[in-house]
Amino acid sequence: MTDEPRTRLFVDSPLAEGLSVGLDHERAHFLRHVLRLDRGDAVAVFNGRDGEWLALIDGFGKGWCSLAVRHQRLPQSGEPDLWLLFAPLKKARIDFVAEKATEMGVSRLWPVFTRRTDPNRVNLDRLRAHAVEASEQCERLTVPDLSEPVPLSRALADWPEGRTLFLCAESGAARPVAEAMRERGRGPAALLIGPEGGFEKSELDEISKLSFVVPVGLGPRILRADTAVVAALACWQSLAGDWTADGGELRPPFRSPVEPTV
Amino acid sequence: MTDEPRTRLFVDSPLAEGLSVGLDHERAHFLRHVLRLDRGDAVAVFNGRDGEWLALIDGFGKGWCSLAVRHQRLPQSGEPDLWLLFAPLKKARIDFVAEKATEMGVSRLWPVFTRRTDPNRVNLDRLRAHAVEASEQCERLTVPDLSEPVPLSRALADWPEGRTLFLCAESGAARPVAEAMRERGRGPAALLIGPEGGFEKSELDEISKLSFVVPVGLGPRILRADTAVVAALACWQSLAGDWTADGGELRPPFRSPVEPTV
Numbered sequence: 183m184t185d186e187p188r189t190r191l192f193v194d195s196p197l198a199e200g201l202s203v204g205l206d207h208e209r210a211h212f213l214r215h216v217l218r219l220d221r222g223d224a225v226a227v228f229n230g231r232d233g234e235w236l237a238l239i240d241g242f243g244k245g246w247c248s249l250a251v252r253h254q255r256l257p258q259s260g261e262p263d264l265w266l267l268f269a270p271l272k273k274a275r276i277d278f279v280a281e282k283a284t285e286m287g288v289s290r291l292w293p294v295f296t297r298r299t300d301p302n303r304v305n306l307d308r309l310r311a312h313a314v315e316a317s318e319q320c321e322r323l324t325v326p327d328l329s330e331p332v333p334l335s336r337a338l339a340d341w342p343e344g345r346t347l348f349l350c351a352e353s354g355a356a357r358p359v360a361e362a363m364r365e366r367g368r369g370p371a372a373l374l375i376g377p378e379g380g381f382e383k384s385e386l387d388e389i390s391k392l393s394f395v396v397p398v399g400l401g402p403r404i405l406r407a408d409t410a411v412v413a414a415l416a417c418w419q420s421l422a423g424d425w426t427a428d429g430g431e432l433r434p435p436f437r438s439p440v441e442p443t444v
Numbered sequence: 445m446t447d448e449p450r451t452r453l454f455v456d457s458p459l460a461e462g463l464s465v466g467l468d469h470e471r472a473h474f475l476r477h478v479l480r481l482d483r484g485d486a487v488a489v490f491n492g493r494d495g496e497w498l499a500l501i502d503g504f505g506k507g508w509c510s511l512a513v514r515h516q517r518l519p520q521s522g523e524p525d526l527w528l529l530f531a532p533l534k535k536a537r538i539d540f541v542a543e544k545a546t547e548m549g550v551s552r553l554w555p556v557f558t559r560r561t562d563p564n565r566v567n568l569d570r571l572r573a574h575a576v577e578a579s580e581q582c583e584r585l586t587v588p589d590l591s592e593p594v595p596l597s598r599a600l601a602d603w604p605e606g607r608t609l610f611l612c613a614e615s616g617a618a619r620p621v622a623e624a625m626r627e628r629g630r631g632p633a634a635l636l637i638g639p640e641g642g643f644e645k646s647e648l649d650e651i652s653k654l655s656f657v658v659p660v661g662l663g664p665r666i667l668r669a670d671t672a673v674v675a676a677l678a679c680w681q682s683l684a685g686d687w688t689a690d691g692g693e694l695r696p697p698f699r700s701p702v703e704p705t706v
Binding site: 282285286287319320321322358359360361399400401402403404405406409412413414415416417419420421423424425426427 | 679
């Protein structure tokens with residue numbers, strides 16, 4: 183028994199001292215049979231609202247596990263207001279987008295259908311599972327919102343005032359990404375990454391004309407859509423997001439390796 | 445028969461008008477049986493030295509194909525001098541690093557063993573194949589150099605004068621990445637991404653003390669090593685590399701989709 187949490191879980195329940203949290207079959211199994219934890223072992227939990235808490239395993243039953251919430255480890259903190267609009271990709275690459283975008287700190291993941299989007303249906307449950315797992319691993323205190331897929335034209339028709347949309351297009355007129363993002367600075371933003379085959383030219387022209395859209399260029403090479411997601415998010419976070427702070431207490435603490443006990 | 449190239453291939457041979465290029469079994473098979481090309485069909489070829497050329501398929505034989513080189517499509521152009529030092533990762537993730545780093549324009553890929561690197565051997569042929577394929581797809585005119593893996597300490601002991609090494613460490617004192625990279629500006633650079641489990645603390649302290657090393661922070665979340673590769677490269681390219689130009693002729697041309705001919 184140790185107070186150093188052995189894993190980190192996202193839960194839906196409220197978190198406060200003295201509360202209990204019930205875990206479903208899958209997570210109970212994971213704690214007991216994959217991590218081989220026992221009563222009294224510590225885990226970290228977060229729900230996107232109450233910060234991160236230390237909880238102790240209270241008991242296991244058939245298909246469940248209960249946790250006793252002890253003390254807060256981290257307060258809930260603000261996060262950048264950054265949306266990612268992306269055209270659905272093939273299975274492995276869309277999983278990748280959900281995982282990477284979560285690590286990169288997007289607040290909202292929004293699949294949008296462009297004219298050339300492969301009309302495969304999007305499995306939102308699967309995307310959400312990837313986002314949850316990535317949040318748990320990357321030490322985020324939230325899980326990004328996941329919006330129902332809509333045609334891109336509809337997303338753009340209802341666009342909220344004051345939110346800049348950086349259009350990452352591989353051709354056409356565009357500004358150097360760092361210059362454009364630095365100039366816009368902080369404030370609500372969104373990135374739009376096109377489908378594998380690119381946008382249609384007429385579509386690109388229409389989008390570029392919208393007042394809230396800033397077309398930005400990601401260099402002379404053709405990036406795959408999933409590469410462009412990480413690259414564009416990195417540019418924004420480093421220039422206008424939460425990578426701009428000098429760290430200090432925001433930097434993760436140094437961790438000793440988990441040595442296998444022989 | 446059309447002059448619009450149907451694919452893009454990296455070759456070792458010299459390229460100039462009137463020369464012939466022989467392709468090996470694998471590529472001959474790819475052109476003939478995967479892409480179903482025939483004599484007279486056009487492909488684009490590049491060798492990292494002579495720019496990109498249009499070539500016509502001249503003939504197929506058992507296990508070979510020959511190309512007749514016609515005219516230059518693009519002159520060879522300079523590329524940023526950016527190395528990536530990375531600890532080898534598990535199979536799928538190291539393939540990913542080779543692919544993504546190539547798209548992101550690194551000039552040299554260099555696997556280095558840190559104290560906590562899993563001592564799996566690195567398959568350089570496999571890494572090179574991924575880099576070649578990525579270069580072909582992303583329209584680069586070169587393939588990044590691939591260096592023999594060495595212990596990190598040896599790479600640092602022989603460090604070339606005047607090349608800044610940005611250390612992407614998930615903990616410890618570090619500067620915001622955009623600030624540090626903007627300040628150093630253009631000029632030879634390298635990025636060092638640690639292993640999955642992170643650096644050892646003593647190792648991190650030693651590296652940070654070296655005069656050519658600048659520790660930079662990639663935000664408050666813990667990034668996977670492969671995410672950090674793309675993110676850090678995007679920061680450098682957008683601030684000091686070839687994403688800083690306003691594009692113009694450097695931007696890829698708009699491409700019509702390849703419509704299936706029914």
